[in-house]
Amino acid sequence: MLKEERLQKIIEQIAQDNKVVLDDLSRLLNVSTDTVRRDIKELSDKGLLKAVRGGAIIGSPVHPHFKERQHIDTQHKKVIAQKALEFIKPGQVIILNGGTTTTAVIAALPRDINLTVITNSFPVVSILEDYPHVTVFFIGGELNKHAFSTTGHETIEAIRNFRADVCLLGICSIDLKLGLTGFTYQESLVDRAMIETSKYVIALSTYDKIGASDPYYVCAANAIDVIVTEKDPSTTDLSGFKEAGILIK
Amino acid sequence: MLKEERLQKIIEQIAQDNKVVLDDLSRLLNVSTDTVRRDIKELSDKGLLKAVRGGAIIGSPVHPHFKERQHIDTQHKKVIAQKALEFIKPGQVIILNGGTTTTAVIAALPRDINLTVITNSFPVVSILEDYPHVTVFFIGGELNKHAFSTTGHETIEAIRNFRADVCLLGICSIDLKLGLTGFTYQESLVDRAMIETSKYVIALSTYDKIGASDPYYVCAANAIDVIVTEKDPSTTDLSGFKEAGILIK
DNA sequence: AAATATATTGCATAATATTGCAATATGAAA
DNA sequence: TTTCATATTGCAATATTATGCAATATATTT
Known part of the structure; x- marks a missing residue:
C-alpha cells in the first residue's frame, strides 16, 4: 500500500x-x-x-483547507522563516498578511512566546489558536475563499485602527524603481494599509522575486526596512537596495 | 480508550x-x-x-473549549438546525454568533444556497468556505481561543456597520422576565449588537434552557421573534412566550 | 473519638515514544 | 544502464509516560 x-x-x-x-x-x-x-x-x-x-x-473544528501547511515546509521558506524570527521580539505587536510565507514564520515561533499578532489570515489563526501567550486580533472583512484571508473596505478600515511594531509581508515582488508590487488588487491594498500603520517593515521574498514586478503597486521600495531572502546576503548582489538604506538578510 | x-x-x-x-x-x-x-x-x-x-x-465561568462542546447534544442540535432552516431564505443577509448550535445550522444549509453570512465564528467560516454562492463577511476582533470566535470593541463596532435580515443566536438561556442571558460578558455584548442590527431574531435554545438564566444580560425576551427548540411545540407549555408574541417552533 | 471516605506518595509494571541504524526501495543524474 | 542521493520502513536499545496497587496521611461524618 x-x-x-x-x-x-x-x-x-x-x-x-x-x-x-x-x-x-x-x-x-x-x-x-x-x-x-x-x-x-x-x-x-x-x-x-x-x-x-x-x-x-x-x-480543531477549523476546516483542513485553513490548515494547508504543506507548502510552508519547503526549504526556502524554512530558511526565510528562521531568519525572520530574529526580528521578532517578545512583547511586540506584529501585523501580517496572508500567504504561506508569513504562515511559515508563525509556525516557527517558539510556543511560549509573548506577542500580539494582528492578521487577516485564517491559517495563521489556526496555528496561534493554541499559543497560550499570544493575543490575536483578527481583521475582519469579506472572505476571500482562495487566499483564506479577508479583504475589502472593512479590512482596510480595521487595519488603520492598529499600530504595529513590525509588519511582516509575505512573498511579493520588489524592484528598486517599481517598488513593491502584488498579484491581486485587493491584497495589494491590504498590504499597503499594513505597511502604513507599522514602524518597521520586513519583506519576505524569495531571491527570484527581487527585481521582478507584478501588476498592482503597493509601495515604494524605500518604505521597506528589511528584505529577507533564502540566500546568504554576502553572496548576493543587491547593492542598489543597500544604498537605498534597506537591510538585506 | x-x-x-x-x-x-x-x-x-x-x-x-x-x-x-x-x-x-x-x-x-x-x-x-x-x-x-x-x-x-x-x-x-x-x-x-x-x-x-x-x-x-x-x-470559573470559562467556556469549555469548542472542541469539547461540539459533540454534546448533537441529536438535539440537528433537530434544531433542521427547524431553523425554514427561516432562512435565499438572498437574505444572515448574521450569527459563535457556538456549536449556529455552526450546526450552517452545516445543514444546502450547498448551493445563495446567501450573505456575517459572522464572528471561525468554524462557521470554515464550513462556508466552499459554498460557492455564499458571501461571507467575517467580523474581526480579539480571538477568543475557547469559542473560536472574536469579541471586543472592534467586533461590536464592526457589527454596527451591517444590517441583517435574520439574526441566528446560538443556545442561550431565555426567561420571560429576565430576558435573554449569556454565559460570558464579552459574548453577551456581541449578541446584543447582533440583535440590534437585525430585522428578525431567532433564538436557538434547547428546551432545558428555557426559563433558565445566566449571569450576563443580553436583551429583553420580546426582542426575540422566534424560539426554536428540539421539542414539538404542541407538547410544550410555553404559553407565556406565545402571549408575548413570540413564535415557538 | 471512632469510623469511614478520600488524598497523597512511592513504586512496580506495562505501554508507548524516541533515537539511531541498517535494509530496501525510489527517483534523479551521469 | 549505472550510480548516487534520498526516502521509506522495520528493528532494537533506551527513555518516557501511564496506570494500578499498597501504605500512609488527611479530611468528613457519625
Missing part, C-alpha cells in the same frame, strides 16, 4: 470516529506501529489531526 | 451536569479512581474545571 493511501485512510478513520488507535491502524494498514506513528506525526504537522499518546484524535 | 478521550468525556460531563463524581467516572471510563484523580488534576491545572473532594465541579 502506498504511503499516501495510508494517510488517506487515517484521515478517513478520524473523520468517522474522531480518533484512531496505533495498534488498530498497524493491523489495518499492515505496517509497523513505528510507521503509523510517523504517519500520524506527518498529519499532525500538517494540522490535520492531533497526535496523542497511543493514537490521534480529531484536531 | 485513549487518555485524551477520557479527558474529553470528563469535560463533556462537566459541561452537562456541572459536576463529576470520581467513582462514576471510574466505572464509566474503566480505569481506577487513581487515574481519574490524575485526569482531574490535569484538567484542573489547565483551568478547565475545579477539583474538589470526591470529584470536580465546573470551574
Whole structure:
C-alpha cells in the first residue's frame, strides 16, 4: 500500500470516529506501529489531526483547507522563516498578511512566546489558536475563499485602527524603481494599509522575486526596512537596495 | 480508550451536569479512581474545571473549549438546525454568533444556497468556505481561543456597520422576565449588537434552557421573534412566550 | 473519638515514544 | 544502464509516560 493511501485512510478513520488507535491502524494498514506513528506525526504537522499518546484524535473544528501547511515546509521558506524570527521580539505587536510565507514564520515561533499578532489570515489563526501567550486580533472583512484571508473596505478600515511594531509581508515582488508590487488588487491594498500603520517593515521574498514586478503597486521600495531572502546576503548582489538604506538578510 | 478521550468525556460531563463524581467516572471510563484523580488534576491545572473532594465541579465561568462542546447534544442540535432552516431564505443577509448550535445550522444549509453570512465564528467560516454562492463577511476582533470566535470593541463596532435580515443566536438561556442571558460578558455584548442590527431574531435554545438564566444580560425576551427548540411545540407549555408574541417552533 | 471516605506518595509494571541504524526501495543524474 | 542521493520502513536499545496497587496521611461524618 502506498504511503499516501495510508494517510488517506487515517484521515478517513478520524473523520468517522474522531480518533484512531496505533495498534488498530498497524493491523489495518499492515505496517509497523513505528510507521503509523510517523504517519500520524506527518498529519499532525500538517494540522490535520492531533497526535496523542497511543493514537490521534480529531484536531480543531477549523476546516483542513485553513490548515494547508504543506507548502510552508519547503526549504526556502524554512530558511526565510528562521531568519525572520530574529526580528521578532517578545512583547511586540506584529501585523501580517496572508500567504504561506508569513504562515511559515508563525509556525516557527517558539510556543511560549509573548506577542500580539494582528492578521487577516485564517491559517495563521489556526496555528496561534493554541499559543497560550499570544493575543490575536483578527481583521475582519469579506472572505476571500482562495487566499483564506479577508479583504475589502472593512479590512482596510480595521487595519488603520492598529499600530504595529513590525509588519511582516509575505512573498511579493520588489524592484528598486517599481517598488513593491502584488498579484491581486485587493491584497495589494491590504498590504499597503499594513505597511502604513507599522514602524518597521520586513519583506519576505524569495531571491527570484527581487527585481521582478507584478501588476498592482503597493509601495515604494524605500518604505521597506528589511528584505529577507533564502540566500546568504554576502553572496548576493543587491547593492542598489543597500544604498537605498534597506537591510538585506 | 485513549487518555485524551477520557479527558474529553470528563469535560463533556462537566459541561452537562456541572459536576463529576470520581467513582462514576471510574466505572464509566474503566480505569481506577487513581487515574481519574490524575485526569482531574490535569484538567484542573489547565483551568478547565475545579477539583474538589470526591470529584470536580465546573470551574470559573470559562467556556469549555469548542472542541469539547461540539459533540454534546448533537441529536438535539440537528433537530434544531433542521427547524431553523425554514427561516432562512435565499438572498437574505444572515448574521450569527459563535457556538456549536449556529455552526450546526450552517452545516445543514444546502450547498448551493445563495446567501450573505456575517459572522464572528471561525468554524462557521470554515464550513462556508466552499459554498460557492455564499458571501461571507467575517467580523474581526480579539480571538477568543475557547469559542473560536472574536469579541471586543472592534467586533461590536464592526457589527454596527451591517444590517441583517435574520439574526441566528446560538443556545442561550431565555426567561420571560429576565430576558435573554449569556454565559460570558464579552459574548453577551456581541449578541446584543447582533440583535440590534437585525430585522428578525431567532433564538436557538434547547428546551432545558428555557426559563433558565445566566449571569450576563443580553436583551429583553420580546426582542426575540422566534424560539426554536428540539421539542414539538404542541407538547410544550410555553404559553407565556406565545402571549408575548413570540413564535415557538 | 471512632469510623469511614478520600488524598497523597512511592513504586512496580506495562505501554508507548524516541533515537539511531541498517535494509530496501525510489527517483534523479551521469 | 549505472550510480548516487534520498526516502521509506522495520528493528532494537533506551527513555518516557501511564496506570494500578499498597501504605500512609488527611479530611468528613457519625
